Amino acid sequence: MVFQQDNDPEHTSRVVKNWLDKQCVKRSIWPPxxxxxxxxxxxxxxxxxxxxxxxxxxxxxxxxxxxxxxxxxxxxxxxxxxxxxxxxxxxxxxxxxxxxxx
The missing domain is CATH 1.10.30 (DNA Binding (I), subunit A)
Structure with a gap:
């Protein structure tokens, strides 16, 4: 499974990125x-x-x-x-x- 999120600051904050990394969640790259x-x-x-x-x-x-x-x-x-x-x-x-x- 790959998690897709837009570039909303709430979705791309350091806290969110760290949590997703700790959960080993793959993320797709979203064009800015x-x-x-x-x-x-x-x-x-x-x-x-x-x-x-x-x-x-x-x-x-x-x-x-x-x-x-x-x-x-x-x-x-x-x-x-x-x-x-x-x-x-x-x-x-x-x-x-x-x-x-x-």
């Missing part, structure tokens, strides 16, 4: 300027787009709305995101880690 290559990042974007049509009035309503919208994201969406991973990675390599169309 790359867009999010993980399918879950794009799934969060999908949820955010779906939430724009709602105006929850409180935390309870927000939680319920988020959960309801999350449950409507179909397998077709997740399959598309996973299947697009090779193209996204190819684009990232082609752009040398800079922004891509994804």
């Amino acid at each position: 300027f790359s867009p999010d290559m993980s399918p879950i990042g794009h799934l969060w974007d999908e949820l955010e787009r779906r939430m724009k049509k709602h105006q929850p009035k409180n935390q309870k309503e927000l939680r319920e709305t988020l959960q309801a919208e999350w449950e409507t994201i179909g397998q077709d969406v997740t399959n598309k995101l996973v299947e697009s991973a090779p193209n996204r990675l190819y684009e990232c390599i082609r752009m040398k880690g800079y922004s891509t169309r994804y």
Whole structure:
């Protein structure tokens, strides 16, 4: 198994690196300027787009709305995101880690 993390300072801090090293966790190299290559990042974007049509009035309503919208994201969406991973990675390599169309 290889652990993949972005370059967020919380993920790349010395404390995190030391812990991962002590646990013998292999990590992939993440280009410093790359867009999010993980399918879950794009799934969060999908949820955010779906939430724009709602105006929850409180935390309870927000939680319920988020959960309801999350449950409507179909397998077709997740399959598309996973299947697009090779193209996204190819684009990232082609752009040398800079922004891509994804």
